[in-house]
Amino acid sequence: GKNAIDLSRDLLKKFEDFQSIDSASVNELCSVPGVGTAKAAQIKAALELGKRMASKKSGSKQKMNTSRALVDHYAPFLKNLKKEIVKVVLLNPKLHIIKDLTISEGSLNASIVHPREVMIPAIKESAAKIVLIHNHPSGDPTPSQADIEITHRVTKTGEIISIPLVDHIIIGGMDYYSFADEGLI
Numbered sequence: 001g002k003n004a005i006d007l008s009r010d011l012l013k014k015f016e017d018f019q020s021i022d023s024a025s026v027n028e029l030c031s032v033p034g035v036g037t038a039k040a041a042q043i044k045a046a047l048e049l050g051k052r053m054a055s056k057k058s059g060s061k062q063k064m065n066t067s068r069a070l071v072d073h074y075a076p077f078l079k080n081l082k083k084e085i086v087k088v089v090l091l092n093p094k095l096h097i098i099k100d101l102t103i104s105e106g107s108l109n110a111s112i113v114h115p116r117e118v119m120i121p122a123i124k125e126s127a128a129k130i131v132l133i134h135n136h137p138s139g140d141p142t143p144s145q146a147d148i149e150i151t152h153r154v155t156k157t158g159e160i161i162s163i164p165l166v167d168h169i170i171i172g173g174m175d176y177y178s179f180a181d182e183g184l185i
Contacts, residue, residue: 002034019080022047063095067178078135078171086134090127115157122163132168141172
């Protein structure tokens, strides 16, 4: 068989960069000679570990009191996805992460986020504050009309039940948009 260096060269030749390797399916990885299902699974696992290590520097013990801290923590998971993922991040009074949950997958227009889906977990976990964070697969973090409407609806609901939405962050490639930083929350 091939050694690891030759295999990585072949993978980079076919997929061009690590992001493309990361977003490739197991079947696509198996199209490279010398990569079987087990090896493809190992590659996917290694890339996932890399993402987790990249986000560990801003682990649950770090305060999530800035949009930058949140982006540093979540961008490794969200920036290269091919579909839109919406997460709610539940924070304790000291702004540490209690838990995060994926509340929607697909486009925001196709699966509108309802404030109820955001607030039920926040109530169950006794969150003090919440953050919405999602990606734009296009790479452009500019908020859509749906993003703006969802932010307003969740903000209003949060005010009513005293669990404020402190930010809604959109990650697009290497860039991001923060509703809080822009003064819209």
